[in-house]
Amino acid sequence: MLKLTNIHKTFNPGTINEKKALNGLDLVLEEGDFVAVIGGNGAGKSTMMNAVAGVWPVDEGTIEIDGIDVTSKPEHKRAAYLGRVFQDPMMGTAANMNIEENLALALRRGQARTLAWGIREKERGQYRELLRTLDLGLENRLTTKVGLLSGGQRQALTLLMATLKHPKILLLDEHTAALDPKTAAKVLEISEKIINENHLTAMMVTHNMKDAIAHGNRLIMMNDGQIILDVRGEEKKNLTVEELLHRFTKISGGELANDRMLLNR
Amino acid sequence: MADIIVGAIALGLLWGVFALGVHLTYRILDIADLTVEGTLTTGGAMAAVMLVNGVNPLLATFAAIGGGLVGGFITGVLHTKLKIPALLAGILTMTACYSINLRIMGKGNIPLPPAGSKKVRTIFTPLIDFFTKLADKHSTESSAWFWNIIKSSNFSALLVGLVFVIVVSIIMYWFFGTELGSAIRATGNNQKMVRAQGINTTVMIIICLMLSNALVSLSGALIAQYQAYADISMGIGAIVIGLASLIIGEVIVGTKTFKRNLIALPVGAVIYRIIIALVMKLGMEANDLKLFTAITVAICLSLPLIKNFFLKLFNKRRTTAPAGDNSDLNDDKEV
Numbered sequence: 094m095l096k097l098t099n100i101h102k103t104f105n106p107g108t109i110n111e112k113k114a115l116n117g118l119d120l121v122l123e124e125g126d127f128v129a130v131i132g133g134n135g136a137g138k139s140t141m142m143n144a145v146a147g148v149w150p151v152d153e154g155t156i157e158i159d160g161i162d163v164t165s166k167p168e169h170k171r172a173a174y175l176g177r178v179f180q181d182p183m184m185g186t187a188a189n190m191n192i193e194e195n196l197a198l199a200l201r202r203g204q205a206r207t208l209a210w211g212i213r214e215k216e217r218g219q220y221r222e223l224l225r226t227l228d229l230g231l232e233n234r235l236t237t238k239v240g241l242l243s244g245g246q247r248q249a250l251t252l253l254m255a256t257l258k259h260p261k262i263l264l265l266d267e268h269t270a271a272l273d274p275k276t277a278a279k280v281l282e283i284s285e286k287i288i289n290e291n292h293l294t295a296m297m298v299t300h301n302m303k304d305a306i307a308h309g310n311r312l313i314m315m316n317d318g319q320i321i322l323d324v325r326g327e328e329k330k331n332l333t334v335e336e337l338l339h340r341f342t343k344i345s346g347g348e349l350a351n352d353r354m355l356l357n358r
Numbered sequence: 359m360a361d362i363i364v365g366a367i368a369l370g371l372l373w374g375v376f377a378l379g380v381h382l383t384y385r386i387l388d389i390a391d392l393t394v395e396g397t398l399t400t401g402g403a404m405a406a407v408m409l410v411n412g413v414n415p416l417l418a419t420f421a422a423i424g425g426g427l428v429g430g431f432i433t434g435v436l437h438t439k440l441k442i443p444a445l446l447a448g449i450l451t452m453t454a455c456y457s458i459n460l461r462i463m464g465k466g467n468i469p470l471p472p473a474g475s476k477k478v479r480t481i482f483t484p485l486i487d488f489f490t491k492l493a494d495k496h497s498t499e500s501s502a503w504f505w506n507i508i509k510s511s512n513f514s515a516l517l518v519g520l521v522f523v524i525v526v527s528i529i530m531y532w533f534f535g536t537e538l539g540s541a542i543r544a545t546g547n548n549q550k551m552v553r554a555q556g557i558n559t560t561v562m563i564i565i566c567l568m569l570s571n572a573l574v575s576l577s578g579a580l581i582a583q584y585q586a587y588a589d590i591s592m593g594i595g596a597i598v599i600g601l602a603s604l605i606i607g608e609v610i611v612g613t614k615t616f617k618r619n620l621i622a623l624p625v626g627a628v629i630y631r632i633i634i635a636l637v638m639k640l641g642m643e644a645n646d647l648k649l650f651t652a653i654t655v656a657i658c659l660s661l662p663l664i665k666n667f668f669l670k671l672f673n674k675r676r677t678t679a680p681a682g683d684n685s686d687l688n689d690d691k692e693v
């Protein structure tokens with residue numbers, strides 16, 4: 094479903110701020126894979142997600158989505174295949190627009206915007222149904238401005254928007270990191286439910302090792318712009334945080350001390 | 359005095375079209391677009407030149423819109439494709455417009471009617487003729503004051519301005535309810551999200567700048583016909599006048615719904631003109647007008663801050679926050 098081949102990305106090349114963020118990254122996702130992505134700060138997790146989404150062009154390598162080479166496609170064209178939820182709850186929605194307007198924008202992902210009316214009446218029923226599944230009481234607030242919602246509500250809404258039009262790949266980049274623990278757990282639960290019910294292919298970056306082990310059928314660990322560990326199936330189910338830490342230390346030469354990953358065991 | 363007020367309302371409505379244009383960039387795109395200072399003049403210049411050459415006034419007025427479309431397009435490309443900050447992109451186009459406008463006019467000022475000719479037909483002429491006839495028929499000694507107002511060019515301009523403001527508002531209301539309009543509104547909110555929804559933000563920004571400047575040129579064409587000349591400097595300070603109108607309107611009419619917001623703009627523009635007419639009547643010199651407007655806008659722009667300050671003061675005294683639920687999910691954010 095997703096094939097990254099030898100991806101390189103260097104930020105600010107030729108300056109003192111030069112940073113090799115992706116270093117010959119290779120990754121293949123099968124259809125239906127739900128991959129938890131972990132790795133230390135600056136390992137290149139977000140950069141990998143942005144490379145897939147086409148936020149900027151990569152320096153080298155190819156990106157294929159469902160057999161289509163999208164390497165040179167701009168961000169808004171790739172969006173037809175992708176659903177995205179960002180770390181910052183403010184980034185996924187338009188604050189000055191109301192809930193149904195936001196959903197209507199998402200329902201038309203990948204389509205040309207015409208002079209047809211922005212929301213059709215029958216969509217509203219669909220939106221209400223979907224919002225009800227979130228169990229946050231949003232189903233009766235279609236015309237509430239999104240800017241008035243809490244971070245958790247906005248993130249849950251973003252999740253709906255990202256999956257409203259079945260994406261080929263769902264990209265979740267630390268999408269619960271900015272929420273309080275209880276809200277984060279709820280949003281994570283909603284995410285898992287949506288992914289399972291719709292059989293989505295998904296990548297979820299998290300800095301919480303427990304979450305990474307508990308969710309998805311596959312786990313990859315990144316370091317220095319490369320994937321250094323890739324476990325799946327039974328092997329993944331049997332992982333423990335201790336073992337993960339141990340493996341990381343072995344592979345990367347013990348650079349993990351003090352990292353924020355350690356704080357989240 | 360009545361004629362001054364009618365004149366102020368008329369001018370306010372014609373500038374109301376301008377304010378609607380400024381709203382498109384300043385509020386919807388969240389960009390302060392200075393292109394308008396150039397394209398307002400372009401609209402006036404194009405209309406004046408066409409009128410002098412005998413083009414039908416309605417046609418001349420609408421053709422002037424083309425100037426704004428081009429100006430907005432150039433600023434849009436400078437900003438999105440060449441990555442020049444919006445403010446600077448606007449200044450560049452505005453500056454370029456100065457030369458273009460001089461080329462269009464051939465000189466710094468075109469009076470309507472031109473020197474040596476007695477009359478030139480404007481978009482207001484048919485109405486003025488109509489009301490003059492009507493007045494001549496019905497006017498009596500006791501009602502002369504009334505008919506004098508009716509047949510004044512100010513009154514006809516008021517009606518024409520009202521029609522344009524209403525038509526433009528209705529079109530805007532419709533447009534921003536469409537898929538395309540929604541995409542543009544979202545672009546002003548959060549470009550990252552809009553791109554994630556598969557929308558080309560570059561195109562959205564360019565379209566919005568073009569539409570905004572189209573309205574500005576239309577307004578310029580109407581204003582030139584109203585004041586009976588196009589002048590190379592008629593756009594100077596226009597953005598400040600637009601912002602003054604916008605803010606006054608928003609404070610008085612409010613911004614709760616888009617409908618209200620649309621009504622607020624011409625209302626603000628009219629009130630601004632009435633204020634100006636009054637302070638002029640009280641003896642302010644025309645030369646001090648721009649200083650007065652700039653100060654007013656500076657005060658108005660800081661109004662939300664001042665309002666918040668007092669609201670906070672008020673709230674602190676009145677309420678003690680209710681013991682909150684623990685989860686962020688169930689509570690609305692404080693606004």
Ligand SMILES: Nc1ncnc2c1ncn2[C@@H]1O[C@H](COP(=O)(O)OP(=O)(O)O)[C@@H](O)[C@H]1O
Nearest residue numbers: 104105112114133134135136137138139140141
């Ligand atoms: N847009 C950017 N410009 C410059 N440097 C960047 C940019 N995005 C990421 N980086 C750098 O690339 C490295 C990888 O960052 P990132 O992918 O965000 O890490 P993480 O794994 O924590 O998500 C970091 O050193 C970061 O500072």
Ligand SMILES: [Mg+2]
Nearest residue numbers: 138139140267
């Ligand atoms: Mg990151």
